Amino acid sequence: xxxxxxxxxxxxxxxxxxxxxxxxxxxxxxxxxxxxxxxxxxxxxxxxxxxxxxxxxxxxxxxxxxxxxxxxxxxxxxxxxxxxxxxxxxxxxxxxxxxxxxxxxxxxxxxxxxxxxxxxxxxxxxxxxxxxxxxxxxxxxxxxxxxxxxxxxxxxxxxxxxxxxxxxxxxxxxxxxxxxxxxxxxxxxxxxxxxxxxxxxxxxxxxxxxxxxxxxxxxxxxxxxxxxxxxxxxxxxxxxx
Numbered sequence: 184x185x186x187x188x189x190x191x192x193x194x195x196x197x198x199x200x201x202x203x204x205x206x207x208x209x210x211x212x213x214x215x216x217x218x219x220x221x222x223x224x225x226x227x228x229x230x231x232x233x234x235x236x237x238x239x240x241x242x243x244x245x246x247x248x249x250x251x252x253x254x255x256x257x258x259x260x261x262x263x264x265x266x267x268x269x270x271x272x273x274x275x276x277x278x279x280x281x282x283x284x285x286x287x288x289x290x291x292x293x294x295x296x297x298x299x300x301x302x303x304x305x306x307x308x309x310x311x312x313x314x315x316x317x318x319x320x321x322x323x324x325x326x327x328x329x330x331x332x333x334x335x336x337x338x339x340x341x342x343x344x345x346x347x348x349x350x351x352x353x354x355x356x357x358x359x360x361x362x363x364x365x366x367x368x369x370x371x372x373x374x375x376x377x378x379x380x381x382x383x384x385x386x387x388x389x390x391x392x393x394x395x396x397x398x399x400x401x402x403x404x405x406x407x408x409x410x411x412x413x414x415x416x417x418x419x420x421x422x423x424x
Contacts, residue, residue, distance in 0.1 A: 187393040211346030216262040219352030223306040251381040261409035265416040272330040329361035347372040351379035356387035373400035
C-alpha cells in the first residue's frame with residue numbers, strides 16, 4: 184500500500200528489496216467483520232479537519248476518520264449482503280474516550296468537552312449512524328484496547344466456527360492493532376481493511392498498517408474485502424447468531 188512508503192527510510196526500502204515482497208497469508212471460509220470504535224468521540228459530531236475537531240473532541244480524528252466511515256458503509260454492506268456476521272466494538276459505557284490513560288493530563292482532556300451542550304456530550308459513545316449495528320448484530324463493550332481482553336468475543340467466535348477476522352475502525356495504532364495481534368495469537372487468519380481504519384496521527388496510521396501487513400495480517404482494500412465476502416457466501420460463513 185503506497186501510503187506507508189512516505190514513512191519508510193532508505194534503509195527500510197533497501198531491506199524490503201532484499202527481503203522480497205510479502206506474500207499474502209490468505210483467508211478461510213468462515214469470516215466475521217469486526218468494526219472497532221466508530222463512535223462520535225473518535226470522529227467529532229461534525230465533519231471538521233482534525234485541528235478544528237479536537238477543540239470540541241480532544242480524541243477525535245477529523246476528516247480522515249469520516250472518510251474512513253464513508254468507505255466503511257460499502258464494506259459493511261458487502262458483509263451483510265453475503266451473510267458475513269458483523270461485530271461491533273466500543274468502549275464500555277461510562278468510560279472516557281481516553282480511558283486507557285492515567286493522571287491529570289487525561290482528566291483535563293476529559294473535562295475539555297464540558298463546553299458542549301449536554302445532548303452533544305451524550306453522543307460520545309454512540310456509533311456513527313452510517314455504520315451503526317443492525318438489530319441482532321453483536322455489540323461488544325470493552326475496557327481495554329483489545330476487544331478480546333475480558334470480553335466474550337473469543338467464546339462467540341469459537342461458538343460460530345469463525346476462522347477469519349476482518350478488522351476495520353479506530354485507532355489503527357491502538358485498538359485496531361491490539362485486536363489484530365490478539366486475533367492472530369488465537370490462531371485466526373486476519374485481514375485489515377486499511378482504507379477503513381483511521382488514527383489521530385498519520386505516521387502511526389501508516390506504519391501500523393505496514394507493521395500489521397508484514398507481521399500479523401493481510402492489509403486489503405474494500406473491493407478485495409467485498410470480493411472475499413462474496414466468495415464465501417453460501418460456503419459455510421458463520422451464522423450471525
